[in-house]
Amino acid sequence: MFHKEGHKIIVITLLIVVGGYLLTDSFIEITWLKTIIMLALLVFLILILQFFRNPKRHTQLNDGxxxxxxxxxxxxxxxxxxxxxxxxxxxxxxxxxxxxxxxxxxxxxxxxxxxxxxxxxxxxxxxxxxxxxxxxxxxxxxxxxxxxxxxxxxxxxxxxxxxxxxxxxxxxxxxxxxxxxxxxxxxxxxxxxxxxxxxxxxxxxxxxxxxxxxxxxx
The missing domain is CATH 2.70.70 (Glucose Permease (Domain IIA))
Incomplete structure (x- = not known):
């Protein structure tokens, strides 16, 4: 589950990552460079998704x-x-x-x-x-x-x-x-x-x- 504050940023990041992947695959022929760029895009996406995660928490209510x-x-x-x-x-x-x-x-x-x-x-x-x-x-x-x-x-x-x-x-x-x-x-x-x-x-x-x-x- 992702927090609502991150929805827009996540969508923009996905577009950047997909666009970067397509451009890299189309215009870069050096295999090792292509691999590095694609891995960097994947890491970037994972970091954004991790930052905006919103895990459920089990709070034990206690006014004291x-x-x-x-x-x-x-x-x-x-x-x-x-x-x-x-x-x-x-x-x-x-x-x-x-x-x-x-x-x-x-x-x-x-x-x-x-x-x-x-x-x-x-x-x-x-x-x-x-x-x-x-x-x-x-x-x-x-x-x-x-x-x-x-x-x-x-x-x-x-x-x-x-x-x-x-x-x-x-x-x-x-x-x-x-x-x-x-x-x-x-x-x-x-x-x-x-x-x-x-x-x-x-x-x-x-x-x-x-x-x-x-x-x-x-």
């Missing part, structure tokens, strides 16, 4: 837990001052996505969308310290009665040139449901209450919609 919004690797776990919405200290957990990861963004908790805002910006590499403040990004805050408010921020990277955000204020967010999509490499930051119990470690690989990032510290 925060699940990973994306696939990737945990690159930040630290206490920071969140400037945009909370304007107070929060625990930040950041997940970096490489171009080969699934890039669907999912709601980390269920509840009501109370804030959603898009910010145009730069395209610094996603792990740059200032990426969360200067890059193109969207900020979404979801609230439920059990966990309170959780902010997740999609951040474009050096390759990502478009962030898609489906969240609108007033929406009913379903934990693990699609919140958006980021095209070609990026990261997502989570901002959690200070008394949250973190369930992941630095450099741990996580799966969007399934891996538990944090839970209420009882």
């Amino acid at each position: 837990q925060v699940i990973s919004p994306v696939d990737g690797k945990v690159v930040v776990i630290e206490e920071v001052f969140e400037k945009e919405y909370f304007k107070e200290k929060r625990l930040q957990v950041s997940v970096f996505m490489s171009p080969i990861n699934v890039h669907v963004t999912r709601y980390p908790i269920g509840g009501n969308v109370v804030f959603s805002k898009y910010h145009p910006g730069k395209y610094l590499v996603a792990w740059h310290p200032k990426a969360s403040e200067e890059n193109e990004r969207t900020t979404v805050v979801v609230e439920n009665k059990t966990y309170g408010k959780v902010l997740h921020r999609q951040i474009a990277g050096a390759l990502a040139k478009r962030i898609v955000n489906y969240a609108k204020v007033g929406d009913n967010a379903v934990q693990g449901g699609e919140s958006g999509f980021i095209k070609f490499g990026s990261r997502v930051d989570l901002y959690l209450p200070l008394d949250t119990k973190i369930k992941v470690a630095l450099n741990q690989k996580v799966k969007g919609g399934e891996s538990i990032i944090a839970e209420i510290n009882e």
Whole structure:
């Protein structure tokens, strides 16, 4: 299954690959060169198909837990001052996505969308310290009665040139449901209450919609 955000790109890629194959077969007579070009076209197609794949995820709904919004690797776990919405200290957990990861963004908790805002910006590499403040990004805050408010921020990277955000204020967010999509490499930051119990470690690989990032510290 492929994500709807990739349908147009997949069709264009297929046309390019088929056209490239026909031109190569018709005008290039050197066997080894023809083979290399055709293999390159095939690899290009596979990469595009892989990037826009949208596998089903089995989310265990739990209002007391925060699940990973994306696939990737945990690159930040630290206490920071969140400037945009909370304007107070929060625990930040950041997940970096490489171009080969699934890039669907999912709601980390269920509840009501109370804030959603898009910010145009730069395209610094996603792990740059200032990426969360200067890059193109969207900020979404979801609230439920059990966990309170959780902010997740999609951040474009050096390759990502478009962030898609489906969240609108007033929406009913379903934990693990699609919140958006980021095209070609990026990261997502989570901002959690200070008394949250973190369930992941630095450099741990996580799966969007399934891996538990944090839970209420009882």
